[in-house]
Amino acid sequence: GDLRPLPMPHMEIRKLSLAGGQTTIIEDKPLGFYLFKLASPLAPHGRVNLDFDINYQNVGFVNSNPHVNLTFNGTFLNDRYLPYIGYAPDIELTEDGTRHRHGLNTVKRLPKLDDMAARNDNSQTTAADWINFEATVSTSPDQIAIMPGYLQNEWTDNGRRYFHYKMDAPILDLYSLNSARYAVRRDKWKDVNLEVYYQPGHEFDIDHMLQGMKLSLDYCSTNFSPFQFHQLRIIEFPRYQMFAESLANTIPFSESIGFLTYVDPKKPDNIDLPLYVTAHETAHQWWGHQVISANVEGQTSIIETLAQYSALMIMKHYYGEQGIRKFLKFELDRYLRGRAQERNEEEPLYKVDTNQGYIHYNKGAVVMYALQDYIGEDKVNQALAAFTKRYQFQGPPYPVSTDLISYLKQVTPPEYRYLYDDLWENITLYDNRTSSATYIQLPDGKYKVHLVIEGRKVRSDGKGQEHEIPVHDWIDVGVRDSSGKFLYLQKQKIDQKHVEVDVTVNGVPARAGIDPLDKLIDRNPEDNVVSVEKK
Numbered sequence: 001g002d003l004r005p006l007p008m009p010h011m012e013i014r015k016l017s018l019a020g021g022q023t024t025i026i027e028d029k030p031l032g033f034y035l036f037k038l039a040s041p042l043a044p045h046g047r048v049n050l051d052f053d054i055n056y057q058n059v060g061f062v063n064s065n066p067h068v069n070l071t072f073n074g075t076f077l078n079d080r081y082l083p084y085i086g087y088a089p090d091i092e093l094t095e096d097g098t099r100h101r102h103g104l105n106t107v108k109r110l111p112k113l114d115d116m117a118a119r120n121d122n123s124q125t126t127a128a129d130w131i132n133f134e135a136t137v138s139t140s141p142d143q144i145a146i147m148p149g150y151l152q153n154e155w156t157d158n159g160r161r162y163f164h165y166k167m168d169a170p171i172l173d174l175y176s177l178n179s180a181r182y183a184v185r186r187d188k189w190k191d192v193n194l195e196v197y198y199q200p201g202h203e204f205d206i207d208h209m210l211q212g213m214k215l216s217l218d219y220c221s222t223n224f225s226p227f228q229f230h231q232l233r234i235i236e237f238p239r240y241q242m243f244a245e246s247l248a249n250t251i252p253f254s255e256s257i258g259f260l261t262y263v264d265p266k267k268p269d270n271i272d273l274p275l276y277v278t279a280h281e282t283a284h285q286w287w288g289h290q291v292i293s294a295n296v297e298g299q300t301s302i303i304e305t306l307a308q309y310s311a312l313m314i315m316k317h318y319y320g321e322q323g324i325r326k327f328l329k330f331e332l333d334r335y336l337r338g339r340a341q342e343r344n345e346e347e348p349l350y351k352v353d354t355n356q357g358y359i360h361y362n363k364g365a366v367v368m369y370a371l372q373d374y375i376g377e378d379k380v381n382q383a384l385a386a387f388t389k390r391y392q393f394q395g396p397p398y399p400v401s402t403d404l405i406s407y408l409k410q411v412t413p414p415e416y417r418y419l420y421d422d423l424w425e426n427i428t429l430y431d432n433r434t435s436s437a438t439y440i441q442l443p444d445g446k447y448k449v450h451l452v453i454e455g456r457k458v459r460s461d462g463k464g465q466e467h468e469i470p471v472h473d474w475i476d477v478g479v480r481d482s483s484g485k486f487l488y489l490q491k492q493k494i495d496q497k498h499v500e501v502d503v504t505v506n507g508v509p510a511r512a513g514i515d516p517l518d519k520l521i522d523r524n525p526e527d528n529v530v531s532v533e534k535k
Helices: 096-101 206-223 255-259 273-283 300-319 322-340 357-375 377-391 401-410 418-424
Strands: 011-018 022-028 033-038 050-056 075-078 134-139 144-146 150-157 160-166 176-180 183-189 192-198 231-237 250-254 427-430 433-441 447-454 457-460 466-469 473-480 486-494 498-505 511-514 529-531
Touching: 011 033, 134 144, 134 176, 144 160, 176 231, 176 250, 183 206, 192 206, 206 231, 206 273, 206 300, 206 377, 231 255, 250 255, 250 273, 255 273, 273 300, 300 322, 300 357, 300 377, 300 401, 322 357, 357 377, 357 418, 377 401, 401 418, 433 511, 433 529, 447 473, 447 511, 473 498, 486 498
Parallel strands: 192 231, 231 250
Antiparallel strands: 011 050, 022 033, 075 176, 134 160, 144 176, 150 160, 183 192, 427 457, 433 447, 447 498, 457 466, 473 486, 473 511, 511 529
16 A cells, blocks of 8 residues: 555556667566667767657546546646656655565665765756756646746647747746636736636635735845746645645645635634745745755755745744744644654754655744844845855755855854754754742832743754753743733843743733743743742
8 A cells, every 4th residue: 555556547658759769778667667778879968859648548436546636627747747867766665664564675865965976966856957948738628727937829729728838047847737727816016927826716815825925025035036937826726635836936736725724813823824835835936946955965954944934934024023933833843743753763954854844844944943033034034145146046066955054154143053053963852941930029110030940952863862961052031921922032041950040021920931932942842931920
C-alpha cells in the first residue's frame, strides 16, 4: 500500500522520439524509464526537439486510490504528466522503515551545503535552470484551461476550446494545467491584474483571498523587490487534494483550504486560513520565483521559511502584535507534533530536509518571527532585500542557507548573534515557566509586580537525545491587565535557572510571566504565564 504505481496510472506512450533519431539503451515500461543515445552528441547550449504523444484514459472505477488529477470538471495536472529529463529523486520512498521493508537502503539525503557541484542545480528541478515557456492547450468547449503565462489567443476548433499562453521572461521549469467550468472574479493591484478562477457557488472566501494577494504584494514589493509579473491568478481545484502551490504568476489552490473554509469571527483563536495561505503562496513569487535555492540540504529554509516569514509579518500588521499569538501558537504546536512523529532524524533549520515540513514551515515561522522581534522587522527586511538583490533570477551557483544566514547576521547586533546558533544551526528547546507572580500597590498608585521565573534550555540531536545547556538569553517578560492588554513587555537577561524579576506597571496586573507571546520554542508554553496574586 505504500508503493504508488509508476508511471502515472492509465498512461499510454504512443510516441517518444528525438529529432535526428535515437538508439534505445534502456526501455523499462513498468517504471516509465527510458535511456536513449542520440545519433550525434548534443553540444553545450545545443537543442534537440522531443516529440511525444501520451494518452491518459480512465476506464471504470477502482476500489481505492482513484486517479483524481484528470476529472470531469476540475482537472489539475503538473509537469510530471510530460516526459521528465533526468533522474527524479522526489518520487523516491522517503521513510526509512518503508524502504527497509522493500529491501532498500536508507534514504539518500540531499547533497551537503559545501557540495559546490550540487549548487549548480536549483532546488526545484535538476533538469533545467530558467526556461522560456510557451504552451497551447485545448479543453472541452465549456471549460477554461489555464497555464502559467499571459493569454495570447483563444479560439474554438473542431469542438475543442484552445488557449495559447506565453511568458515574457524566463521562469523556473515548473508549470501546471487547470481546466474546469470556471467563473472568474477580477480585481487589480496597482497595474497588476488579479484573477480568481472558481467553481460557481464557491464565492465564500474570494474577498479574503483577493485581500491576501493585495496585502502580500504590498508587503513583499515594498520590503524586498518589485513584483515581476503583470498578473496573478488563483485557480481552484477539487478537494481530492489539500494544498496550494505557487507557480509563475499562477497559484493552484484547493477548495478545501481556501474556497470553503469558514472562519468564525466569534472564535478569536481561529486561524484565517484563506488569508494566511494566500499571503504565503503570493510571497512565493519572491521566495522561489525570484530567489531560488540550490539543490542541497537546507534548501527549503530559503523558499518555505521566508514565505512563512512574509505571511506572518502580513498577519502581524493585519491583526496587531497581540493578535499574532494565535498564529505563533499554531506554528509552535505543529512543529512540536511534527518532531514527535519524526521517523528518520530531525535536522536543524539550516540543514532541513525537503520532506520535513514541520521544520521549514512551522519551526521556520517561529524562528523568523523571533528574529524580527529581537533585531527589528526593518533590519530583517533590509537583509532580505540585499539577499534578493544579490541572487534575484540568478542561475548557478544557487544560494544556500548559510548565504541567507550571513546576510541576516550582518544586520544583527552582537548581543543577539547567539540566536543563529540556537535557532538555525542547532535544535534548541526551552522549558521556561513562571513559578509565581504577586503584586503590591505603591503609594504613587502604580503597581509593583514580583515574578519568580525558571529558565531552562536544552539541545537535542536528530534522534531526540537531549542535554541541558546554560541559559544566557534575552527573553520577554510580560504583564497584562484583565482585558489582555500588556502593561509591560520587555526583554530581560535570563542568565541563571532561577530568576526573580520586579517590574512596575501603571494598571492592575492580572497575568504575568516569561515569553508570554510564545516567541521561543517552548515545549510547554502553557506554564509560561500565571495569574498575578495580590500580596
